[in-house]
Amino acid sequence: SQKIEQNSEALNIQEGKTATLTCNYTNYSPAYLQWYRQDPGRGPVFLLLIRENEKEKRKERLKVTFDTTLKQSLFHITASQPADSATYLCALPSGGGFKTIFGAGTRLFVKA
Amino acid sequence: GAGVSQSPSNKVTEKGKDVELRCDPISGHTALYWYRQRLGQGLEFLIYFQGNSAPDKSGLPSDRFSAERTGESVSTLTIQRTQQEDSAVYLCASSRRQGSNTGELFFGEGSRLTVL
Numbered sequence: 001s002q003k004i005e006q007n008s009e010a011l012n013i014q015e016g017k018t019a020t021l022t023c024n025y026t027n028y029s030p031a032y033l034q035w036y037r038q039d040p041g042r043g044p045v046f047l048l049l050i051r052e053n054e055k056e057k058r059k060e061r062l063k064v065t066f067d068t069t070l071k072q073s074l075f076h077i078t079a080s081q082p083a084d085s086a087t088y089l090c091a092l093p094s095g096g097g098f099k100t101i102f103g104a105g106t107r108l109f110v111k112a
Numbered sequence: 113g114a115g116v117s118q119s120p121s122n123k124v125t126e127k128g129k130d131v132e133l134r135c136d137p138i139s140g141h142t143a144l145y146w147y148r149q150r151l152g153q154g155l156e157f158l159i160y161f162q163g164n165s166a167p168d169k170s171g172l173p174s175d176r177f178s179a180e181r182t183g184e185s186v187s188t189l190t191i192q193r194t195q196q197e198d199s200a201v202y203l204c205a206s207s208r209r210q211g212s213n214t215g216e217l218f219f220g221e222g223s224r225l226t227v228l
Contacts, residue, residue, distance in 0.1 A: 015198050046217060046218070100160075102147070107161075
């Protein structure tokens with residue numbers, strides 16, 4: 001069955017450092033992959049989409065890579081700030097249609 | 113409205129009662145999703161509506177759960193004979209799907225359901 005894995009352990013980093021989060025998937029050949037941010041008590045908010053023919057995508061301090069051979073996406077936040085503390089979710093289309101499935105998310109804490 | 117609107121924001125009910133949760137998507141968004149998020153967990157897919165196509169109900173956990181959508185507007189998620197395990201935040205999202213457009217999902221703030 002299709003599976004999305006994100007590191008369930010929280011990631012703690014110091015302000016100013018680069019945070020790197022991992023999303024691995026199995027039994028998928030997704031045409032694209034999305035990353036979302038979720039703050040406590042709020043709905044997720046879309047951050048970035050990367051397509052299967054794109055190796056890397058950037059948006060301000062965010063960078064996403066997509067390796068379809070390794071079946072992995074890496075999500076980087078450079079020059080991290082305490083305000084970046086949140087849960088980050090990766091999402092993939094499932095079943096050949098537009099149904100979107102989410103990973104469990106990784107909690108990021110950035111210390112001042 | 114400007115965003116996805118969900119109501120009620122909080123609902124406390126007794127075991128065995130029925131509940132209805134409502135979602136108002138962004139105008140013009142043809143796709144609508146329902147997800148369940150238990151405390152500290154990820155998003156669990158429940159159901160997906162796309163225009164006038166038959167909904168994808170593959171994530172509904174039991175026949176106590178059902179959802180309807182009128183055209184491309186409001187959706188209602190109904191949980192019958194609620195159980196304590198149904199306690200969770202129910203999130204609705206909408207998306208502008210056109211052809212191969214891989215539009216982002218816009219989420220509401222969720223309806224927090226507590227079953228006593």
